[in-house]
Amino acid sequence: MLRKNIGMRTLAAAAAMAVAAVTAGCKAEAATDAPPADSKPSAATSGPASASPTPSPSPTASESGEPSHTPSPSASTTKPAPKVLMAAGAKGEQVRELQARLAQIGWFDDKPTGTYGPVTTTAVKGFQGKRGLPATGSTDTVTWQRLLGMTTKPTRDELDGKDVHKPKAKLDPRCMTGRVMCISKTTRTLSWMIDGKVLSTMDVRFGSQYTPTREGVFNVGWKSRDHVSTLYDTPMPYAMFFSGGQAVHYSSDFAARGYNGASHGCVNVRDKGKIAALFDQVRTGDKVVVYW
Numbered sequence: 001m002l003r004k005n006i007g008m009r010t011l012a013a014a015a016a017m018a019v020a021a022v023t024a025g026c027k028a029e030a031a032t033d034a035p036p037a038d039s040k041p042s043a044a045t046s047g048p049a050s051a052s053p054t055p056s057p058s059p060t061a062s063e064s065g066e067p068s069h070t071p072s073p074s075a076s077t078t079k080p081a082p083k084v085l086m087a088a089g090a091k092g093e094q095v096r097e098l099q100a101r102l103a104q105i106g107w108f109d110d111k112p113t114g115t116y117g118p119v120t121t122t123a124v125k126g127f128q129g130k131r132g133l134p135a136t137g138s139t140d141t142v143t144w145q146r147l148l149g150m151t152t153k154p155t156r157d158e159l160d161g162k163d164v165h166k167p168k169a170k171l172d173p174r175c176m177t178g179r180v181m182c183i184s185k186t187t188r189t190l191s192w193m194i195d196g197k198v199l200s201t202m203d204v205r206f207g208s209q210y211t212p213t214r215e216g217v218f219n220v221g222w223k224s225r226d227h228v229s230t231l232y233d234t235p236m237p238y239a240m241f242f243s244g245g246q247a248v249h250y251s252s253d254f255a256a257r258g259y260n261g262a263s264h265g266c267v268n269v270r271d272k273g274k275i276a277a278l279f280d281q282v283r284t285g286d287k288v289v290v291y292w
């Protein structure tokens with residue numbers, strides 16, 4: 001009887017050892033199934049568990065014939081800064097062309113002079129900032145090419161300050177149906193449209209980077225002809241509110257300073273006659289589209 005019990009215990013112990021061995025084998029396979037992406041399984045991996053593999057050093061250029069994965073401190077991928085074409089103090093016909101082209105898209109309100117002064121520097125900074133370029137105020141090759149792509153070659157009258165040829169605003173598809181104030185941040189214009197037809201267009205300016213004008217599709221919520229801001233205590237004549245406290249309205253500051261200033265988020269109009277006429281035509285519920 002004692003022998004029988006000893007035999008049974010021996011069999012049970014052997015079975016337990018077999019289960020443990022199978023389980024350990026599963027764990028080892030799971031470990032070797034997913035090696036690090038930059039490593040290769042070595043012969044030691046498939047050896048006995050008691051044999052500790054010796055890690056092999058990473059290959060270097062002299063050992064493997066291939067360059068190291070770690071870049072050399074001297075290897076630089078930084079692009080050189082674009083060449084500056086014009087900057088403060090410059091004079092000449094190219095500066096005059098720069099000013100005339102900036103005028104076409106509403107960034108320069110003065111008569112082109114051919115002198116790169118503070119007004120031109122401010123205008124270039126604004127143009128650069130709106131397009132995600134470093135706002136240096138100097139006209140480099142990248143800024144100049146971007147400006148050329150958005151404008152046309154100035155005429156003699158434009159260079160002399162007698163005329164400004166503004167490119168037509170590219171109308172957003174959402175403006176093509178119904179009664180819409182279609183407001184382009186690219187050309188800084190407001191087009192009053194009914195069923196896809198432009199009835200009037202006027203210059204506008206927007207909020208600063210700290211108080212940006214919201215973009216999207218809105219509706220005129222309410223109108224106030226002689227509105228005064230309760231937040232800033234400033235007049236907002238012919239105000240047409242479309243998004244919270246943001247409205248389309250006349251701005252005497254815009255009329256006086258041009259694009260050297262900015263709103264607190266509203267869409268400023270500088271032509272009082274045009275905004276007055278627009279105020280009389282727009283109805284509560286009319287659509288407002290603000291877009292790039």
